[in-house]
Amino acid sequence: MFKPAERLATLPTPATIAMAARARELKAQGKPVISLALGEPDFPSPNAALEGAVAEVRAGHTGYPPIPGQKPLLEAIAAKFKRDNGLDVSLEQLMVCNGGKQAIFNAFMASLNEGDEVVVPAPYWVSYPLIARMFGGVPVEVPCREEDGFRPQAEAIRAAITLRTRWLVLNFPNNPTGAILERADLEAIAAVLRDAPHVMVMSDEIYEHLTFDGKAHLSLLNVAPDLAERVLIINGMSKAYAMTGWRVGFACGPVPLIKAMIKVQGNATSGICTLAQGGAAAALREDMAGVQAMRATYERRRGVVVGALQQITGLSCAMPQGAFYAYPGLSALMGMHSAGGRLLKDDVAFAEALLEEAHIATVPGSAFGYGPHLRLSFAAADAELAEACERLKDFVAGIKG
Template identity: 90%
Template sequence: MFKPSQRLATLPTPATIAMAARARELKAQGKPVISLALGQPDFPSPAAALDGAVAEVKAGHTGYPPIPGQKPLLEAIAEKFRRDNGLEVSLDQLMVCNGGKQAIFNAFMASLDEGDEVIVPAPYWVSYPLIARMFGGVPVEVACREEDGFRPQAEAIRKVITPRTRWLVLNFPNNPTGAILERADLEAIAAVLRDAPHVMVMSDEIYEHLTFDGRHHLSLLNVAPDLADRILIINGMSKAYAMTGWRVGFACGPVPLIKAMIKVQGNTTSGICTLAQGGSVAALQEDIAGVRAMRETYERRRALVVGALRQIQGLSCAIPQGAFYAYPGLSALIGKKSAGGRVLNDDVAFAEALLEEAHVATVPGSAFGYGPHLRLSFAASDAELEEACQRLATFVQGITD
C-alpha cells in the first residue's frame, strides 16, 4: 500500500489549482461559471512561435536536447536580457527549464539544506514556500502592507535575516497584487543585502513586460550589479508571450549556481522539448509589438475591474501597477453571512461561497499569505469581467449581519 513521504503529506494543494479544479467541476455540471482563478493569458501564442515549432519538426530536431538548453534559444535569451534589461550575460549564466516553476525547484533543490530559511514577502505566489518546504527549507514571511503598496520594506527584511537565511525571494511585478518595486525600493533592499553576504536573491521577473501607466520594470541586477554573484533571475515565455502550455522558463545567475541547477535538471526531466524551444526562439526574436498590444489590453481591463470593485460597498482595492491581477480586501465583510446562509469566517469561506452561489471562481488571499483578500485575474474577456464583477456586486449586496 502506497504511503506518501511525511514531507509530501504535509504539503497542501496550491489554492490556485484547487479553485480552478472546483470551477471546472461546476462547469461540467452545467453551471455558468466564470473562472478568474488562474494566471492564464487569454491570448493565442504568437504566430511566430507556432512557425518556429513547425520549423523544428521539419528540420528533424526531435532528439534529446542539451540539458541547459539549445544554443539558439540561449543566444536569444541573452539578447533578450541585453535588449529588454540592459544586462550583458554569458551563455554559461543561463539555463532553460520546464517553465519558471522548474527553475525555482532546481534552485532550491541545489541549495537548501534542512532548516535553511527562505524569506518570502507576503502576499506571495503560492509555490515559493511550498517548494522550499519540499527540500526542508523554512519559509519566513515578511508582510507587505496594503498601505505600502504591497512593497516589502527593507528594514522588515533586515529584521528576519538570520545565519540560517539562504534566500530572499522577490517577485515583482507581483503575483497576486500587481505591485512593482521602484528604484528606491531596490536600492534600500540592496543595502540590506550588502550587510548579509550569505543571502542569495531569487528575482522572479516573469511579469516584467506587463507594467502600466508608463512604468518600466527594473531588475535588482540593474540597481546593484555588485551583487551579481548572488542574484538568480527567473523568467519565461508564459505570461508576456501567452505561451503557458509550451512550458519554457529560463534562469540567469552566477555560473556555479547554474551548473548545480543543470545537475538537478539532468537527474529529473533532462532537456526541454525541442519544438517548444524553437518556438520560443522565434517569439523572442519577433518584434515586441504583440507584447505591447497585450499590455494595453490588460491596462484597459484593469481600469474596468478596479473601477467596478471600488463601487462595491465593503470592498477595498489597491490599483495594481503590473501583472494582470486585482487584489480586493474583504475585511468589512468577514464574519457576516452570504445570501445562501454560509458564514463568511474568512476569505476562504468567502471565495467558496462566491463560487458556489454566484459561480465566480477566485482565489482567497490567505493562500498567498495575506488575507482577507481575493485574487481576481483580469486575463479574461471584457464581457466575462463585466459579468463577474456584476455577480460579485450582487453577491455582496446579499450579505447580511
C-alpha cells in the same frame, strides 16, 4: 499499501490549482462558472512561436536536447536580457526549464539544506514556500502592507534575515497584488543585502513586461550590479508571450549555481521539448509589438475591473501597477453571512461561497499569505469580466450580518 513520503504530509495542493479544478467540476455540471482563478493569458501564442516550432519539426530536431537548452534559444535569451534589461550575460549563466516553476524547484533543490530559511515577502505566489518546504527549507514571511502599496520594506527584510537565511525571494511585478518596486525600493533592499553576504536573491521577473501607467520594470541588477554573483533571475514565456502550455522557463544566475541546477534537472526531466524551444526562440527574436498590444489590453481591463470593484461597498481595492490581477480586501465583510446562509468567517469561506452561489472562481488571499483578500485575474474576455463584476456586486449586496 502505498504510503506517501513524509515530506508530502504537509504539502497542500496550490490554492490556484484547487480553485480552478473546482470551477471545472461545476462547469461540467452545467453551472455558468466564470473562472478568474488562474493566471493564464486569454491571448493565443504568437505566430512566430508556432512557425518556430514547425520549423523544428521540418528540420528533424526531435531528438534529446541539451539539458541547459538549445544554443539558438540560449542566444535569444541572452539577447533578450540585453534588449529588455540592459544586462550582458554569457550562455554559461543561462538554463532553460519546464516553465519558471521548475527553475525555482531546481534552485531550491540545488541549494537548500534542512532548516535553511527562505525570506518571502507576503503576499507571495503560492509555490515559493511550498517548494522550499519540500527540501527542508523554512519559509519566513515578511508582510507587505496595503498602505505601503504591497511593497516590502527594507528594514522588515533586514529584521527577517538570520544566519540561517539562504534566500530572499523577490517577485515584482507581483503575483497576486500587481505591486512593482521602484528604484528607491531596490536600492534600500540592496543595502540590506550588502550587510548579509550569505543571502542569495531569487528575482522572479516573469511579469516584467506587464507594467502600467508608464512604469518600467527594473531588475535588482540594474541598481546593484555588484550583487550579480548572488542574484538568480527567473523568467519565462508564459505571461507576456501567452505561451503557458509550451512550458518554457529560463533562469540566469551565477555559473556555479546554474551548473548545480543543471545537475538537478539532468536527474529529473533532462532537456526541454525541442519544438517548444524553437517556438520560444522565434518569439523572443520578434519585435515587442505583440507584447505591447497585450499589455495595453490588460491595462484597459485593469481600469474597468478595479474601477468596478472600488464601487462595491464593503470591498477595498488598490490599483495594481503590473501583472494582471486585482487583489480586493474583504475585512469589512468578515463574520457576516452570504445570501445562501454561509458564514464568511475568512476569505476561504468567502471564495467558496462566491463560487458556489455566484459561480465566480477566485483564489483566497490567505493562500498567498495575506488575507482577507481575493485574487481575481483580469486575463479574461471583456464580456466575462463585466459579467463577473456584476455577479460580485450582487453577491456582496446580498451579504447580511
